[in-house]
Amino acid sequence: xxxxxxxxxxxxxxxxxxxxxxxxxxxxxxxxxxxxxxxxxxxxxxxxxxxxxxxxxxxxxxxxxxxxxxxxxxxxxxxxxxxxxxxxxxxxxxxxxxxxxxxxxxxxxxxxxxxxxxxxxxxxxxxxxxxxxxxxxxxxxxxxxxxxxxxxxxxxxxxxxxxxxxxxxxxxxxxxxxxxxxxxxxxxxxxxxxxxxxxxxxxxxxxxxxxxxxxxxxxxxxxxxxxxxxxxxxxxxxxxxxxxxxxxxxxxxxxxxxxxxxxxxxxxxxxxxxxxxxxxxxxxxxxxxxxxxxxxxxxxxxxxxxxxxxxxxxxxxxxxxxxxxxxxxxxxxxxxxxxxxxxxxxxxxxxxxxxxxxxxxxxxxxxxxxxxxxxxxxxxxxxxxxxxxxxxxxxxxxxxxxxxxxxxxxxxxxxxxxxxx
Amino acid sequence: xxxxxxxxxxxxxxxxxxxxxxxxxxxxxxxxxxxxxxxxxxxxxxxxxxxxxxxxxxxxxxxxxxxxxxxxxxxxxxxxxxxxxxxxxxxxxxxxxxxxxxxxxxxxxxxxxxx
Numbered sequence: 001x002x003x004x005x006x007x008x009x010x011x012x013x014x015x016x017x018x019x020x021x022x023x024x025x026x027x028x029x030x031x032x033x034x035x036x037x038x039x040x041x042x043x044x045x046x047x048x049x050x051x052x053x054x055x056x057x058x059x060x061x062x063x064x065x066x067x068x069x070x071x072x073x074x075x076x077x078x079x080x081x082x083x084x085x086x087x088x089x090x091x092x093x094x095x096x097x098x099x100x101x102x103x104x105x106x107x108x109x110x111x112x113x114x115x116x117x118x119x120x121x122x123x124x125x126x127x128x129x130x131x132x133x134x135x136x137x138x139x140x141x142x143x144x145x146x147x148x149x150x151x152x153x154x155x156x157x158x159x160x161x162x163x164x165x166x167x168x169x170x171x172x173x174x175x176x177x178x179x180x181x182x183x184x185x186x187x188x189x190x191x192x193x194x195x196x197x198x199x200x201x202x203x204x205x206x207x208x209x210x211x212x213x214x215x216x217x218x219x220x221x222x223x224x225x226x227x228x229x230x231x232x233x234x235x236x237x238x239x240x241x242x243x244x245x246x247x248x249x250x251x252x253x254x255x256x257x258x259x260x261x262x263x264x265x266x267x268x269x270x271x272x273x274x275x276x277x278x279x280x281x282x283x284x285x286x287x288x289x290x291x292x293x294x295x296x297x298x299x300x301x302x303x304x305x306x307x308x309x310x311x312x313x314x315x316x317x318x319x320x321x322x323x324x325x326x327x328x329x330x331x332x333x334x335x336x337x338x339x340x341x342x343x344x345x346x347x348x349x350x351x352x353x354x355x356x357x358x359x360x361x362x363x364x365x366x367x368x369x370x371x372x373x374x375x376x377x378x379x380x381x382x383x384x385x386x387x388x389x390x391x392x393x394x395x396x397x398x399x400x401x402x403x404x405x406x407x408x409x410x411x412x413x414x415x416x417x418x419x420x421x
Numbered sequence: 422x423x424x425x426x427x428x429x430x431x432x433x434x435x436x437x438x439x440x441x442x443x444x445x446x447x448x449x450x451x452x453x454x455x456x457x458x459x460x461x462x463x464x465x466x467x468x469x470x471x472x473x474x475x476x477x478x479x480x481x482x483x484x485x486x487x488x489x490x491x492x493x494x495x496x497x498x499x500x501x502x503x504x505x506x507x508x509x510x511x512x513x514x515x516x517x518x519x520x521x522x523x524x525x526x527x528x529x530x531x532x533x534x535x536x
Contacts, residue, residue: 009452013445015444015448016444019444019445052472054447055498057448059451144440145440147438148438
């Protein structure tokens, strides 16, 4: 560290990414060591270590930032264990000065990263807590988001997030110790909840409800990171987790092209496919082929299959719409829902022509959930435009604009409307 | 050119749940500020200080733990810059990100011997 000027600042996002990863890793590890009743203490220790790092890195980032944080966190943890009487009673390993440092070292070791975080995710995804609380706790405890940030992402009041966190922490503290993922009775139930929570987390980053900032790539990256952690452990390495990871990879590969330089949504047909992240698409293909080893076809397989067809196609025209429609048929069967039906109708519009798609879409207009969804009206407008019905398309784009949830959406429909003239 | 030392006090956030995003954003401000100074050829070196330490006092050299200052008064780092006058040095300190979290900057001329 030194007495010299900072010549080169680290690339944007690197520190944030490191802090998010380390927050989740260290909070999980320390909670495993100190027990869930000391969850908030573990959070405080890690928060303190990160703040210390931030203060110390104002002039220069250390050569090995990760090791730096680890060292500070370890020292803080040792201080707390030696001095904080709230911790008592401690396991014998932590009571003895001879063994305490070794115990802290081994739980903080890189090799324990996956298992501690898995234990945390599985503890969080408890049946007694709601899906929303699962996602909120994951964002707080495994990604280090503040309650204000979580509130902004989900468009709710910060107090609501604070209440959720409080409920969640209280429940976790009652559990005593983090669950052992290799040895719990309801592992499959919890795994499904974990996957569902990661899916919600990813989606929030991919087409989130945040008005000013509808894309939150950090959240999507967190979801992919945590899904891949599930695959590191034998007890959770399942075909359907590979399918979920594949889905995340395919979607994430085009995350950057979804918004243009003005922060406006770019429809799939206009996205610059040369900018799609090839390495993520490749990673998705690898996950998808691993997913096919399973015996059960889950909705994650089907959704990943659809996303894959889009990711590997050279244009909208060259896309294998027949296969996509087949996959949507199967998905509608397995997980019926208005958004799946909507996307299937769009695919049919590509495969069999605009009027086939439009007929299906029109039949859905009664559904309240769909009629409030701006994307529905825009999709119908796109089809009317393709069918040459300018006047209808105009009215539909206007309707989509009136329902738009963000500037990114509204301006996107506005532009398509202007293209009609 | 005369040298001045910026002595930073406090500025460690009191906000309990500052997030990784916000921490990076704060660091970016420091890098931008120091980068500007460096670009203008004024920045000669900075030193962050850790919170822990000892104080040795008096003829008896009594050693105590830490400087037990209020956290807002604790020296958290220093930076030496070049400026033509104390006024200019003070002006350069105005954009320092330490103020974001309630810290302060003391601007002191460094004694120079070749007149």
